[in-house]
Amino acid sequence: MKIAILGGTGRIGEGLATRWATRHNIYIGSRDVEKAKNAACGYSCRLTDQGFECQIDGTSNKEAVEKADVAVLSVPFEAALDLIECLRPVLKNQILISLVVPMKKENGSFEYTPPEEGCAALRIQHLLPGVKVVSAYHNLSYRKLCKIDLDIDADVAICSDNEDAKQVVMDLTREIRNVRPLDGGPLKEARMIESLTPFLINMAKRNGLSDLGVKFV
Ligand SMILES: NC(=O)c1ccc[n+]([C@@H]2O[C@H](COP(=O)([O-])OP(=O)(O)OC[C@H]3O[C@@H](n4cnc5c(N)ncnc54)[C@H](OP(=O)(O)O)[C@@H]3O)[C@@H](O)[C@H]2O)c1
Numbered sequence: 001m002k003i004a005i006l007g008g009t010g011r012i013g014e015g016l017a018t019r020w021a022t023r024h025n026i027y028i029g030s031r032d033v034e035k036a037k038n039a040a041c042g043y044s045c046r047l048t049d050q051g052f053e054c055q056i057d058g059t060s061n062k063e064a065v066e067k068a069d070v071a072v073l074s075v076p077f078e079a080a081l082d083l084i085e086c087l088r089p090v091l092k093n094q095i096l097i098s099l100v101v102p103m104k105k106e107n108g109s110f111e112y113t114p115p116e117e118g119c120a121a122l123r124i125q126h127l128l129p130g131v132k133v134v135s136a137y138h139n140l141s142y143r144k145l146c147k148i149d150l151d152i153d154a155d156v157a158i159c160s161d162n163e164d165a166k167q168v169v170m171d172l173t174r175e176i177r178n179v180r181p182l183d184g185g186p187l188k189e190a191r192m193i194e195s196l197t198p199f200l201i202n203m204a205k206r207n208g209l210s211d212l213g214v215k216f217v
Pocket of ligand 1: 006007008009010011012013029030031032035036073074075076077078079080082083099100101102137138139140141142143
């Protein structure tokens with residue numbers, strides 16, 4: 001499969017790219033092609049040094065989407081809305097994964113700040129009618145993802161109004177070591193999952209923990 005990671009130069013972008021690059025062609029997207037190429041080169045070197053074969057290229061966000069079957073929107077919320085406008089002409093049959101969490105930091109703790117549609121995923125779907133939007137990975141820690149040998153031991157709730165697209169993302173999720181995909185229902189349920197992220201960050205800080213995830217038992 002061809003996977004574009006938009007904003008793949010960032011933290012969670014690196015984690016997902018390196019987890020999938022041994023099985024799929026990865027296109028790291030960026031506003032700055034040189035930055036994307038450097039990031040792609042760095043991720044490839046890291047994997048090669050650990051004995052993995054991989055295919056990771058760096059390019060613009062637009063070209064990454066054009067080449068992809070699946071695109072991951074891996075930028076901060078406000079940036080995501082601007083980026084979507086630029087990508088609208090090239091977003092057609094791809095599956096678009098949103099892991100975007102709208103949140104702000106106030107008085108030392110994080111607060112969920114959903115748009116009027118209810119959550120980021122619904123806003124994105126509203127802006128891109130006809131695109132197969134899937135919501136996933138909001139509660140995974142980029143630090144854990146980046147350690148590619150690490151068993152993450154977490155669940156990922158996956159929400160979408162398109163069942164076929166949801167299944168594709170569930171299969172991709174199974175490839176991340178010890179991460180269990182769960183059907184989270186329609187896209188409107190993404191609100192609950194997005195809102196957990198600031199809660200997890202705040203709770204980790206209060207309890208002297210880090211990189212908390214979610215497991216349903
Ligand atoms: N970090 C985590 O553990 C984690 C976990 C789950 C979900 N998330 C969500 O995943 C998304 C990315 O998080 P992150 O921590 O990886 O973010 P990040 O490292 O701060 O940023 C990711 C990338 O976004 C691009 N970007 C920044 N501002 C932009 C703008 N104005 N327009 C277009 N692109 C812009 C940058 O790429 P270029 O400069 O190369 O264009 C940057 O490398 C966020 O929505 C976050 O809520 C993060």
